[in-house]
Amino acid sequence: MDRNIFDADHHAFRDMVSIFIEREVTPHHDQWEADGQVSREVWLAAGKSGLLGTDVPEEYGGGGVDDFRYNAIITEELAKAGASGIGFPLQNDVVAPYLLRLASDEQKQRWLPGFCSGEIITALAMTEPGTGSDLQGIQTTGKPDGDGGFILNGAKTFITNGILADLVIVVAKTDSEAGSKGFSLLVVERGMLGFERGRRLAKVGMKAQDTAELSFTDVRVPAENVLGKLGQGFVYLMQNLAQERLSIAVGSTAGIERALAVTAAYTKDRHAFGRPISAFQNTRFELAEIATEAQVARVFTDRCLGEHVAGRLSITDAAMAKWWTSDLLKKVVDRCVQLHGGYGYMLEYPIAKAFIDSRVQSIYGGTNEIMKEIIGRSLFS
Ligand SMILES: Cc1cc2nc3c(=O)[nH]c(=O)nc-3n(C[C@H](O)[C@H](O)[C@H](O)COP(=O)(O)OP(=O)(O)OC[C@H]3O[C@@H](n4cnc5c(N)ncnc54)[C@H](O)[C@@H]3O)c2cc1C
Numbered sequence: 075m076d077r078n079i080f081d082a083d084h085h086a087f088r089d090m091v092s093i094f095i096e097r098e099v100t101p102h103h104d105q106w107e108a109d110g111q112v113s114r115e116v117w118l119a120a121g122k123s124g125l126l127g128t129d130v131p132e133e134y135g136g137g138g139v140d141d142f143r144y145n146a147i148i149t150e151e152l153a154k155a156g157a158s159g160i161g162f163p164l165q166n167d168v169v170a171p172y173l174l175r176l177a178s179d180e181q182k183q184r185w186l187p188g189f190c191s192g193e194i195i196t197a198l199a200m201t202e203p204g205t206g207s208d209l210q211g212i213q214t215t216g217k218p219d220g221d222g223g224f225i226l227n228g229a230k231t232f233i234t235n236g237i238l239a240d241l242v243i244v245v246a247k248t249d250s251e252a253g254s255k256g257f258s259l260l261v262v263e264r265g266m267l268g269f270e271r272g273r274r275l276a277k278v279g280m281k282a283q284d285t286a287e288l289s290f291t292d293v294r295v296p297a298e299n300v301l302g303k304l305g306q307g308f309v310y311l312m313q314n315l316a317q318e319r320l321s322i323a324v325g326s327t328a329g330i331e332r333a334l335a336v337t338a339a340y341t342k343d344r345h346a347f348g349r350p351i352s353a354f355q356n357t358r359f360e361l362a363e364i365a366t367e368a369q370v371a372r373v374f375t376d377r378c379l380g381e382h383v384a385g386r387l388s389i390t391d392a393a394m395a396k397w398w399t400s401d402l403l404k405k406v407v408d409r410c411v412q413l414h415g416g417y418g419y420m421l422e423y424p425i426a427k428a429f430i431d432s433r434v435q436s437i438y439g440g441t442n443e444i445m446k447e448i449i450g451r452s453l454f455s
Contacts, residue, residue, distance in 0.1 A: 099157045235286070
């Protein structure tokens with residue numbers, strides 16, 4: 075089935091992104107995997123090519139087009155290339171909405187030009203060593219400094235772009251008496267006294283993506299670095315998590331299509347018992363099932379994309395898209411590894427990397443169990 079949610083401008087943008095990845099990402103990805111992080115140069119190159127902040131107004135150096143399909147194209151092309159180390163989706167899909175919706179004019183002028191040029195790499199720090207799913211358990215505190223700012227203390231973990239980040243949106247408890255209304259978003263910048271990076275975490279997959287621990291010891295966050303209204307942190311998280319989850323669904327769906335494509339190609343070339351593996355009925359049935367599931371995932375994800383662009387994507391639908399496509403990706407990749415035989419276990423084969431890279435999709439962005447909680451609640455509320 076043809077996809078019907080893109081127009082000629084989107085197709086042209088996709089071609090540009092694909093060429094960018096071929097030239098600026100793919101040749102370096104193995105090195106980045108060895109380094110445990112990507113280079114700053116690729117961020118600057120992405121900024122020059124207009125891959126960062128497509129929806130940021132032009133006056134701040136962005137693309138000026140408020141259309142999530144452009145974000146989705148970047149995520150899809152990265153997934154198609156197996157470029158799991160690049161944190162552009164975190165910057166574009168996860169952090170951008172916070173800055174665009176909540177930052178004051180002064181903050182936008184300070185941060186958005188660098189955000190779009192790739193000079194300011196960003197991160198969002200919610201998760202802590204003691205709490206992930208249960209965000210109300212966050213222990214990081216911001217105590218008023220008497221000047222409108224806060225003294226920040228605490229630790230975060232599993233933070234994407236953590237080592238490279240120049241700007242981190244930190245979720246902190248600024249009023250310990252106010253329950254869920256006691257959380258605020260404080261922006262910590264590189265170089266602030268007391269802001270330290272811990273370990274770059276050694277992960278099962280996504281080896282080139284930097285994922286780190288961050289710590290804050292008496293970090294003075296001035297009033298001009300408070301993002302949005304005090305006490306609204308949780309509301310902001312809830313408003314923005316749907317887009318993050320859609321982004322994961324977009325990446326997962328593209329990952330499913332890629333697994334199918336590389337496996338179909340492999341089974342045509344690989345021979346056993348005097349014929350290609352693809353000639354065995356089992357192979358054809360496996361791939362037929364995967365192709366069908368890929369198509370179902372594609373239709374649902376595109377529909378969610380369309381709903382999101384129209385401003386109608388519900389939190390429940392985003393949760394459905396996230397859990398279902400990420401679960402499917404893991405199942406599909408596992409079957410595709412099997413069809414590769416021993417080579418499917420060798421990291422020089424794309425399907426083996428897909429196997430380790432895909433595992434996390436059902437964990438981050440809210441675990442799939444939490445997605446089912448959200449969907450379940452909507453059925454009985
Ligand atoms: C590679 C990677 C990158 C990440 N990037 C970021 C980032 O940039 N910023 C950030 O803030 N976080 C990030 N995270 C953290 C991620 O969002 C959390 O790991 C995730 O939300 C789960 O939290 P947890 O690890 O504390 O697991 P836990 O909350 O301890 O969950 C453990 C298990 O219990 C289950 N569980 C928990 N509560 C319930 C419930 N109510 N009902 C049923 N089951 C439940 C979970 O589903 C899971 O299976 C990242 C994680 C990884 C691995």
